[in-house]
Amino acid sequence: MSLETIRNFSIIAHIDHGKSTLADRILQLTRTVAERDMREQVLDSMELERERGITIKAQAVRVLFPAADGRTYELNLIDTPGHVDFTYEVSRSLAACEGALLVVDAAQGIEAQTLANAYLAIENELEIVPVVNKIDLPSADADGVALEVADLVGGNAEDVLRISAKTGAGVGEVLQAIVDRVPPPQGEAAAPGRALIFDSSYDQYRGVVAFVRVVDGSFEPRQRVRAMAQGTTFEVEELGVFSPGMRATPELGAGDVGYVITGLKDVSQLRVGDTLTQARGGAAAPLPGYQDVKPMVFAGLFPTDSDQYPELRDALEKLKLNDAALSYEPETSRALGFGFRCGFLGLLHMDIVRERLEREHDLDLLVTAPNVAYRVRAVDGEWIEVHNPAQMPDAGSIEETEEPYVRASIICPSDHVGAVMELNQERRGTFGHMEYLSPERVQLIYDLPLAEIVLDYYDQLKSRTRGYASFDYELLGFRPGQVVKVDVLLAGERVDSLSLITHRDNAYRQGKALVEALRERIPRQMFEVAIQAAIGSRVIARETVKAKRKDVLAKCYGGDISRKRKLLEKQKKGKRRMKQVGNIEVPQEAFLAVLEINREGAA
Amino acid sequence: MSVRHLYVHVPFCAHRCSYCDFVTVTGHEELHGAYVGAVLAELALHGPLTPETVYVGGGTPSLLHAESLERLLTGLPACADVTIECNPETVTPELARLLRRHGVTRVSLGAQSFQRHLLETLERRARPETVAAAVEILRGEGHENLNLDLMFGVPGQSHADLRADIEGLLAHAPEHVSWYELEAKPGTRFAVHHGAELARQADALEDHYETVVAALREAGYRWYETANFCRPGHESRHNLGYWLGHDYLGVGVGAVSTLGLVRRRNRPRLRPYLDACAAGRPAPADVEELTAPERGLERLMLGLRLDQPLHLNGLAALVDDAACDRLAAAGLVLRDGETMTLTDRGRFLANDVLASVLR
Numbered sequence: 001m002s003l004e005t006i007r008n009f010s011i012i013a014h015i016d017h018g019k020s021t022l023a024d025r026i027l028q029l030t031r032t033v034a035e036r037d038m039r040e041q042v043l044d045s046m047e048l049e050r051e052r053g054i055t056i057k058a059q060a061v062r063v064l065f066p067a068a069d070g071r072t073y074e075l076n077l078i079d080t081p082g083h084v085d086f087t088y089e090v091s092r093s094l095a096a097c098e099g100a101l102l103v104v105d106a107a108q109g110i111e112a113q114t115l116a117n118a119y120l121a122i123e124n125e126l127e128i129v130p131v132v133n134k135i136d137l138p139s140a141d142a143d144g145v146a147l148e149v150a151d152l153v154g155g156n157a158e159d160v161l162r163i164s165a166k167t168g169a170g171v172g173e174v175l176q177a178i179v180d181r182v183p184p185p186q187g188e189a190a191a192p193g194r195a196l197i198f199d200s201s202y203d204q205y206r207g208v209v210a211f212v213r214v215v216d217g218s219f220e221p222r223q224r225v226r227a228m229a230q231g232t233t234f235e236v237e238e239l240g241v242f243s244p245g246m247r248a249t250p251e252l253g254a255g256d257v258g259y260v261i262t263g264l265k266d267v268s269q270l271r272v273g274d275t276l277t278q279a280r281g282g283a284a285a286p287l288p289g290y291q292d293v294k295p296m297v298f299a300g301l302f303p304t305d306s307d308q309y310p311e312l313r314d315a316l317e318k319l320k321l322n323d324a325a326l327s328y329e330p331e332t333s334r335a336l337g338f339g340f341r342c343g344f345l346g347l348l349h350m351d352i353v354r355e356r357l358e359r360e361h362d363l364d365l366l367v368t369a370p371n372v373a374y375r376v377r378a379v380d381g382e383w384i385e386v387h388n389p390a391q392m393p394d395a396g397s398i399e400e401t402e403e404p405y406v407r408a409s410i411i412c413p414s415d416h417v418g419a420v421m422e423l424n425q426e427r428r429g430t431f432g433h434m435e436y437l438s439p440e441r442v443q444l445i446y447d448l449p450l451a452e453i454v455l456d457y458y459d460q461l462k463s464r465t466r467g468y469a470s471f472d473y474e475l476l477g478f479r480p481g482q483v484v485k486v487d488v489l490l491a492g493e494r495v496d497s498l499s500l501i502t503h504r505d506n507a508y509r510q511g512k513a514l515v516e517a518l519r520e521r522i523p524r525q526m527f528e529v530a531i532q533a534a535i536g537s538r539v540i541a542r543e544t545v546k547a548k549r550k551d552v553l554a555k556c557y558g559g560d561i562s563r564k565r566k567l568l569e570k571q572k573k574g575k576r577r578m579k580q581v582g583n584i585e586v587p588q589e590a591f592l593a594v595l596e597i598n599r600e601g602a603a
Numbered sequence: 604m605s606v607r608h609l610y611v612h613v614p615f616c617a618h619r620c621s622y623c624d625f626v627t628v629t630g631h632e633e634l635h636g637a638y639v640g641a642v643l644a645e646l647a648l649h650g651p652l653t654p655e656t657v658y659v660g661g662g663t664p665s666l667l668h669a670e671s672l673e674r675l676l677t678g679l680p681a682c683a684d685v686t687i688e689c690n691p692e693t694v695t696p697e698l699a700r701l702l703r704r705h706g707v708t709r710v711s712l713g714a715q716s717f718q719r720h721l722l723e724t725l726e727r728r729a730r731p732e733t734v735a736a737a738v739e740i741l742r743g744e745g746h747e748n749l750n751l752d753l754m755f756g757v758p759g760q761s762h763a764d765l766r767a768d769i770e771g772l773l774a775h776a777p778e779h780v781s782w783y784e785l786e787a788k789p790g791t792r793f794a795v796h797h798g799a800e801l802a803r804q805a806d807a808l809e810d811h812y813e814t815v816v817a818a819l820r821e822a823g824y825r826w827y828e829t830a831n832f833c834r835p836g837h838e839s840r841h842n843l844g845y846w847l848g849h850d851y852l853g854v855g856v857g858a859v860s861t862l863g864l865v866r867r868r869n870r871p872r873l874r875p876y877l878d879a880c881a882a883g884r885p886a887p888a889d890v891e892e893l894t895a896p897e898r899g900l901e902r903l904m905l906g907l908r909l910d911q912p913l914h915l916n917g918l919a920a921l922v923d924d925a926a927c928d929r930l931a932a933a934g935l936v937l938r939d940g941e942t943m944t945l946t947d948r949g950r951f952l953a954n955d956v957l958a959s960v961l962r
Contacts, residue, residue, distance in 0.1 A: 526935060526952050526959075549809035552953045554784040555830050556905065558610055558845045559625075559859045562866060562891060565901050571958040583929060 003189075003255045005071055007182045008213065009129075010078045010093055012118055013103035014111040014470065018133040022103060022165035022174070023061075023077060029171055030063040030075075032244060060199075060211055060257050061244040067179045075178060076241075076257035078198065078213070080117070086345065087474055088293050089199065091120050092273045095289055096198045096213030096257065099127040099182030101174065104149050106132045106140035106162075110437060111470035112411040118152060127182045128153045129161070131174060136164040148438050185215075187254030192283040193217035195252070195260070195276040197227070200267050202321035206237070208264040209246075211257075212276060215287060218253040219260065224279035228286040232269040233279050237261040268324045295327050295343025296404055296475065297350060297454050298387040300368035300497070301357070302339030304588075308363055309338045315361035316340060319353060326353060331388065333497040336366060336591060341388050344370075347454055366592070371501055372450045375402040375478050389499035392485040395536030403481035403503070404450040407432065410461065412469035414442045419464040427452035428503065448473070449481060451503065486511045486540070488518065489532040493582045497591055512541040517593035524548040527583050606862075608844040609654040611642060611679065612855030613664040614873065617690075620726045621792035622785060626857025626871040627662050634873070635671040638856075641880035643678040645854045648885060652852070656684040656841035660711075665689035665698060672698075676705035684708055684840050686750075691729040694737035699744035709839075710741055711750040711781075717771030718764050721757045724797075725785075731771070738775045748837060750779035755811040757785055758797040758804070765811050769818045778837040782815050783830050784808065812951065829908040829950060846909055848902040856886075864898060866891040896921065904957055908950075912942035923962040930956060 013019035026032075060078045067073050080093040094100065100121040104110055121128055130149040135142045146160040161177060163170030195212040202208055219225065219239055226233045238261040240248040252258045264270055272293075275286035303312050316328050327343035344350040350370060357363050374386045377399045386392050408429070412420050414436070424431070424446045432445035448457075453473065461469050484507050488498035498518070502510050511533030518531045522545050529545040556564050578585035614628040615635065628634075646652075657679055664687050667675065679685070686709040687702060694712070702710065714734045716722050722729060729737075734751075741749060751772060755765060772780060787794040787801055794801075816826050824832035828846060831839065844851055853860045857871040869876065870887040879886050893901075899921050906913035915922065922943070930936040935949035935956050949956050 526930075526955050527933065548952065548955075550812050550951050551955045552812075552829055552951060554786050555781070556845070556908065557842060558608075558851050558853060558861065559857075561845070561859075561861070561901055561905070562868075565897065565904060568900070568904055568954065568957055568961075571954055572961050575958050583933065 003184045003187065005073045006076070006185055006255045007073055007099065007178050008076045008078065008097040008185055008255070008257055009099040009101060009178055009182055010080050010097045010121075011101045011103055012080065012114060012121060013101075013133075014105070014108070014114045017103050017105040017108065017111075017114070018165045019079075019103055022101070022131075022133065022163075022171070023079065025165050025168055025171045026063060026075075026077065026175065027061065027244065029168070029175070030065055032061065032063045060242050060259075062241045062257065063243075065175045065179065068176055069179075073179050075175065076213075078257060086349075087116070087120070088291055089272055090117055091124065092196065092198045092289065094121050094124045094126060095287075096196050097124075097126055098185055099129060099178060101178070102128050102130045102149065102153065103133050103165075104131070104145055106134045106142045106145050107137050109141075109145050109441060110148055110152060110411065112409050112443070112472040113470060115152065115411060115443065116409060116472035116474070122153075129174070129177050129181055130155065130159070131161045131163055133163055133165050135162045136167055136169070144438070148441070151437070185255030187214070188216045189218070189254045191216040192281055193219050193225075193276070193278050194283045194287055195219060196287050197270060197272055197274050197276060199272060200270050200324070202267055203261075206261050206263070208262045208267050208270050208321075210260045210262055210270055210276065212252070212260055214252045214254050214256045214258075216254055216283065217278075218251050219276070219278075220251045225260070225262075225276050226279045226282060227270055227274045227276055228283075229274045229290045230269065230271060232264065234262045234264055237263050265321075267321055271324055293325050293345065294373075295325060295345060296373055296450060297344045297346055297370050298341060298373065299344070299350060299370040300331050300333065300336065300339050300388070301328075301342050301354070302333065302336040302366045302368070304364040304366050306337045311361065312340065312357070312363055312365070315357050315363060316342070318361075319356060323353070325349065336368070336497050339366075343373075343387065347458075366588075368497065368591075369500060370454050372404050372454055374404075374483055374501060376483075377401070386501070389485050389501050390496055392499075392501060395484065401481060401483045402478040403483055405447055405476040405479045406450050406453065406473040407476050408446045408448050408453065408471060408473040410444045410446070410469055410471050411437065411441060412444070412465050414440055416465040416468060417442050417444065420444055420461065420469060423457075423460055423464055424448065427457060428505070447476065449479075449503065450475070451483075484535050486514070487534050488514060489530070489534060489539075490518075490522075490581050490584050490586065491527070491529055492532075493584075495581055495586075498593075507535060508540050511535075514593060515541045515543040518590055519543040519545055521590040521593055522584070522586060525585060526551075529584050606649070606652050606852040607655045607849050608841055608851035609652060609657045609680065609682075610841075610851060610853040610855075610858055611646075611657065611659045611664075611675070612661065612853065612858040612869075613638070613642075613659060613667060613675075614662040614856050615666045616661065616663045617666060617692075617728060618726060621796065622725065622787060622794075624788050624791060625662065628856075628873055631873070632668070634877070635668050636674075637877055637881075638873075639667070639671045639675045639678075641877045642675065642855050644880040644883065645886050646678070646680075648883075649852060649854075652680040654680055654682050654852075656844060657682045657686070658841040659685070659687040661688055663688070663690045663693065663713075665693040669697065669701060673701060673705065676702075676707065682706070686711055686839065686841055688713065689737070691734045691737035694740050696740055696744060699741050699746060703744055703746065707746075709748040709750065709779075710746050711752065711779075712737055712741075712777075714751045714772075715754045716757060716760075716764075717768050718760075721760055721764060721768075724758055725754070734771075735775070738777075748779070749775075749777045750781060750839065751775060751777045753780065753782045754785050755782065755815060756801070756804070756808045758800040760804070760811070762807070762810070762814070765814060769815065773818075773822050778834045779839060780819060780824060780832040781830055782819070782832065784812065816947075825910070826950075827910050829953060843909075846905045848898075848905060854886075861893075864893045864895065866893055900961065903961070907943065907945050907953060907957060910944070910950075912937075912939065912944045915941050915943055921962055922960055927960045930959060936960065 011019045063075045065073045078093050080090045132142050132145050142162050146157040150157040194216040195214045197210045199211040223236045239252050241258040273290040277283040325345050328340040331341040377383045378393050378397050429446040429448040435443045482504040515531045515533050528547040531543045532539045533541040616627045685707045687707050688711045717731045819832045850862045856876040858869050860867045867888045875887050937944045
C-alpha cells in the first residue's frame with residue numbers, strides 16, 4: 001500500500017469525554033470487529049482499564065476505510081494512555097502519528113489534561129482534527145465548546161466536527177476528515193529502517209512485543225535488529241499489524257504501524273521512545289525524543305501477611321515485565337517486616353500497580369505514605385538521591401537539599417480562581433501566568449513542588465472547585481528546597497517506618513498531626529508511652545498515652561475457667577498482632593497514621 | 604475417687620438480676636424438693652466422697668424451703684468446711700440455726716452495696732438495713748466466719764458512694780470480703796441498659812479498684828486474691844482450691860467439674876436435668892477435653908491471682924523468660940528462681956501481664 005493511502009492518528013480526550021466509545025464506533029463502522037464480537041471499549045483490554053474507563057497501556061489498531069474518493073485508506077489508530085503520569089508515553093504515541101482527533105465533551109468543555117495533550121500534539125507537529133462529542137446530551141453546548149476548541153487549535157468553529165459517539169452520528173465524517181486533513185506519512189522507503197517504539201508488552205509465550213511506527217525503510221522477519229538507545233539486539237521473530245488482533249505480515253514498511261515480536265524476556269530491554277534499526281547497515285541516528293523515564297514517587301509495599309513476601313516478589317517481577325517505569329528494591333522495616341520500596345511515575349501509576357498486585361495476584365498489601373525523590377548533598381560534597389526516609393543522612397551532615405518541581409496547569413471556572421490560587425499558595429506554589437480560555441474558563445500555570453501534589457492535591461483541588469477544576473502537570477526537575485526528616489520516637493525509641501521527609505515549613509504541623517494520630521491509635525498499656533516527633537535531636541511535638549492502671553478479670557471461679565482462659569488466649573493473640581517497640585506494643589494500624597497525616601497535615 | 608472440693612449449685616432465685624450470668628431459675632418453688640432429690644441422686648453416682656471443702660452456691664441456696672434445704676445439707680458428705688451463699692433478705696434466725704445445725708461453717712452474704720440507689724440499680728431486693736440485720740442474725744446465732752460480696756463499678760457509683768460502701772463493710776467486720784468489679788457481659792440486659800454509663804465511668808473505675816485495695820489493707824485485711832480479702836487465716840479454702848489448680852466436682856444444673864484433663868459442664872436446663880437424675884442417669888453435660896498445656900496455662904492464670912508465689916514446676920515452658928525479665932525490670936513481676944509472683948501493680952494489670960509473659 002502506498003504511503004498516500006495511509007493515515008496514522010491518535011485520539012486525545014479527557015477521561016469520560018468519549019475516547020473509547022468513539023474508538024468502538026470506528027471499529028464498528030469499518031467492520032474491523034464483527035458485530036457479534038463487539039463489546040464496550042474493545043481497545044481497553046485490561047480489566048482495570050475497563051473498570052476505571054482509562055487507558056493504561058497504549059494500543060493500536062488498523063482499520064480500512066473506503067473514502068469519498070473511492071479509494072480505501074488504511075487508518076492506524078494509536079490509542080494513548082490518558083493520564084498525567086504517562087505524559088512521556090503519550091508523547092511517544094503522538095510522535096508515531098501525523099494527526100490527532102481532539103475530542104471534547106460538549107457539556108464539559110476543555111479540561112487541563114486535554115489541553116496538555118493537545119499542546120503535546122502541536123509540539124509534535126500533528127494535524128489536529130477537533131471534535132465536539134456528546135452533542136446528544138441535553139446539557140450540551142456544542143457551539144460554545146466548538147468556539148473554545150477552535151480558539152485552542154487556531155481554526156474556525158465551523159471546522160470543528162460535531163458528533164455523538166454514543167449514537168454514531170457524525171462518526172463517518174470524522175473518518176473522512178482524517179483522510180482529508182491528516183497528511184500521509186512521509187518516509188524514506190529506501191533508507192535504512194527506523195521504527196519508533198511507542199509501547200511494548202510482555203507475552204508469556206512470545207516474550208516482549210514492541211509496538212512500533214516505521215518511519216523509514218522496512219523491517220522483515222528474521223532480521224537482526226538493534227534498539228539504538230539501549231543497544232539491545234534481537235532477531236525479529238514475527239511482525240504484523242493490528243486488525244484489531246495481531247495479524248502477521250511479511251513486512252512493515254515506512255508509514256506502517258504494527259508490532260514486532262522480539263523474543264526478549266524483559267520490557268526494560270526495550271524502552272518506549274527507543275528507535276529500532278537493522279543491526280547491520282542500520283540508520284546512523286535514532287529518532288529524536290528518547291528519554292530514560294525515572295520514577296519520581298516512592299512508597300513501601302508490604303504484604304499484610306508476612307508469609308506472602310515471596311508471592312509479592314514474584315508478582316512485582318511479573319508486573320515489571322510489562323511496565324518498564326516500575327522499579328523496586330527489597331526493604332526491611334522493623335514494624336512492617338519484609339517488603340519492597342517501589343518507584344512509580346506518579347500517584348495513578350502507584351494506584352494501578354497496587355490494584356493489579358491485589359487483584360491479579362491476590363495479595364493483601366500495606367502501602368506506606370508515598371514520598372518523592374529528593375536530592376541531598378552532604379557536607380563531604382556528594383549528591384545522593386533519597387527515595388526513603390531511612391536513606392536520609394543525619395540532619396547535621398546535610399549541606400543542601402533539592403526537591404522535584406512540576407509545572408502545573410489548572411483549568412477551572414473563573415469564579416473559582418481565588419480558591420485555586422489559595423490552594424497553590426498553601427502548597428508552596430509559584431504563580432506562572434493566567435489565561436482566559438473563554439469568559440468563564442481560566443487556565444492557571446503554577447510551579448509546584450511534586451511533594452505537595454503527590455498526596456491529596458487533586459482531591460483538594462476538586463473539593464475546592466466543586467469538582468470543576470482539571471489538572472495536569474509536567475516535571476521540571478530538581479530545585480533547591482529545605483527538606484528535613486521528621487522522626488517519631490516511641491518511649492524514646494526511633495521507629496523507622498513512621499519517619500517522613502517533608503519541607504521545613506510543613507515539619508512542625510505534620511509532626512504534631514502525626515503524634516496526635518498516633519496517640520489515638522496506640523492503646524493504653526502497662527507503661528506510659530511518650531510519643532515524640534523530632535528533627536534530628538530536637539523534639540518538635542509530643543503526646544502521651546497514659547499508662548493503664550487496671551486490666552484484670554474481676555472474678556474467676558470453677559464455673560468460668562474455660563471462658564477466662566479463652567479470653568486470655570485471645571488477648572495473647574491480640575498481642576501477637578502488635579509490633580513490639582521496646583516495652584511498647586504498637587498496633588499495625590498505627591503505622592497507617594503516617595499515611596493519613598500526610599493528607600491532613602498537608603492541607 | 605478422691606474429690607477434694609465439692610460444689611453444689613442451687614439455681615433458684617426470687618428475681619433474676621439483669622447483670623447476672625449464672626444459671627438461675629425464678630419461681631418454680633414446687634420444684635425445690637425434686638431438685639434437691641436430683642442433686643443428691645447425681646452425687647450418689649460419684650460414690651462416697653470425703654471432700655475437704657463443700658460450697659453451696661447459686662442462685663440463692665437460702666431460698667430453698669427449709670425442709671428441702673435440710674434434706675440437701677443432710678445428704679451432703681460430711682465436711683469440716685462448708686460454705687453456703689445467702690441473700691440478706693432470706694436470712695432469718697430459723698435459717699441461721701438450721702445452717703448451724705447442719706454443719707455449715709461459713710456463710711457468704713450477697714450484700715453488693717450499702718447504698719440504696721445502687722442496690723436498686725442492681726435490682727437487688729435487699730435494702731442497706733437488710734444486710735445489717737442479716738449480719739446481726741448470723742452473728743447472734745454463732746456464725747463466726749462470714750463473707751460479704753460487694754461490687755464496684757455499678758452505674759452511677761460515685762467516689763463518695765464507694766467510700767460509704769467501704770465504711771459500711773468495715774462496720775460489719777466480716778472475716779472475708781469478695782469485692783468484684785461489676786462485669787456487664789455483652790448481651791445481658793444490664794449491658795444494654797447501662798453500657799453507655801459504664802463506658803463513661805471506665806476511668807473512675809481504675810481509681811475505685813485501687814481505693815478498695817488500699818482501704819481494706821489498711822483495715823487489716825490481706826489482699827490474697829485479685830478480688831478477695833481476708834482476715835489472717837480466713838481464706839476461702841474452697842475457692843483457693845480453684846486458684847491452686849486442684850480438681851473439683853460440681854453437681855447441680857449448670858455446675859462444672861474439672862477432674863484431670865476432663866472438664867464437664869452440666870447443661871443449664873432444669874427439666875432435662877431433673878429427668879436424667881430421677882432416672883439414675885448422669886446429668887446431661889458437655890465435656891471439654893483439656894490439653895496439658897491448656898491446664899498449665901490455667902494454672903498460671905489462676906495461680907498468679909494470688910499473693911503467694913506460684914511454683915513454676917512443670918510450667919516453666921509456658922513462660923517467655925525474656926518478657927518476664929522485661930516486666931520484672933518494669934516492676935510488674937517478681938521472679939525468684941522457680942517461683943513467680945505479681946507485684947501490686949502487676950496484679951492490677953494481671954491480664955496484660957499474663958498475656959505478655961505467656962509464650
